[in-house]
Amino acid sequence: MQAFFDHKAKIICTIGPASEDEDTLRKIIQAGMDVARLNFSHGTHEEHRQKIERIRKVAAALGKPVAIMQDLQGPKIRIGRFKNPPVNLKPGNTFTITTRPILGDQSQVSTTYQNLPNDVKPGDVILVNDGLIKLRVQSKNATDVVCEVVNGGSLYDRRGINLPGVHISEPSLTDKDKEDVLFGLQQGIDYVALSFVRDAESIHELRAFMGERAVPIIAKLEKPEALENLEAIIDASDGVMVARGDLGVEISTEKVPSVQKTIIEKCMLKNKPVITATQMLDSMMVHPIPTRAEAADVANAIYDGSDAVMLSGETAFGSYPIESVKTMNNIIKESEKHQQFFRLKPDDRIENLLQDFPTSVCHSAYHSAFEIKARFIVVLTRSGFTALKMSNFRPEAPILALTTSPHTYRKMSLYWGVVPVLIENELFLTEDLSELEQMLKSGNWVKRSDRLVIIAGSSRQQGGTNLLRLHQVS
Structure with missing residues (x-):
């Protein structure tokens, strides 16, 4: 089980013809996939329904949480067909x-x-x-x-x-997107990615459209207008994707690296997950190994602070989908050995975060885990809120996030350094930790003498985290 969680930055894979069969899905999950992206620019609802069913089936058989991200087409402008292409x-x-x-x-x-x-x-x-x-x-x-x-x-x-420099009059959320969102909600998707976001209003519109069934929204930054409204977009969304393909076409290639670093830093300061995407291991669509430049690109995305990195064509229709995921995983693991290269340190962020109880508890947990060399930081969570906040401090110890909610269990697959664990009965931080300890032992998470930092809340409300305990396994 723990072999699935050997990397802290998460891996998103686009599922397509090269990866949609059960055998390949099993192998890419085993290779390190944490989130499955379904591109709704292609395929019918029935085709996507079958993919979702297969992903859920294989993930359950492996005992591995895999979130499903629905990526909406948005106002994608294309040419039509030719009589005799090309x-x-x-x-x-x-x-x-x-x-x-x-x-x-x-x-x-x-x-x-x-x-x-x-x-x-x-x-x-x-x-x-x-x-x-x-x-x-x-x-x-x-x-x-x-x-x-x-x-x-x-x-x-x-x-x-x-259309660089041209204002697109069509809204980010199209009629097709709305039909796709309703379908996605019926299928129990875990995230929805909104394409070509230009301002916060489009995110508010999507959230209002979803209503009570709303799932977290990932804002895809692909237009220059989004950079002008960056702070508001990050505030309105639940996470951000640096979609370097279209963005690089619109703003010129040489500006992409600095824009990427700026977006990632702002997301980290606001405690929002950020995904770096597009052409990360592009050559592996046709070759079994990446270029050295691609390896450096993935590593730099990790050093910048990305919560997740994404594979697109490499796993959707490339010749080496399994090798691409393995390669991505290996680069992440090697990069994470060298935290001295990480751009933002935890104490650089604390001043920018809301000074509330959960932030203070997580900050203390970060330092305590380092000082006692904790095996895990254990988070008891219902919504995943505290697990995400703990993730933002980038602790060396893995974050073991225990929840009774299947949706929260899958959702936390996107969070840096978080190991989601689904439990049957809710646990509380009481004087007697025998039930928690027994559960962790039975799952082969801990052994005798392991040290734990445990955080939880005394209330059932989101943001109610106010308890911290240090514990040594008996």
């Missing part, structure tokens, strides 16, 4: 993007985004296929946007469009 665009040529339902050719192609002619103006830049093809708007009418090809290349069906 077409080759040459610099200087004229190329039209139209809202008319046509099959494309050398001179024109349709788009999924009906507001494109309204949103752009002459002189604006349109980037296609992750920025590899660059177009400049020359003119437009009610349906067509006529462009000059600046940087050409081969163009296939349904490639993505980016």
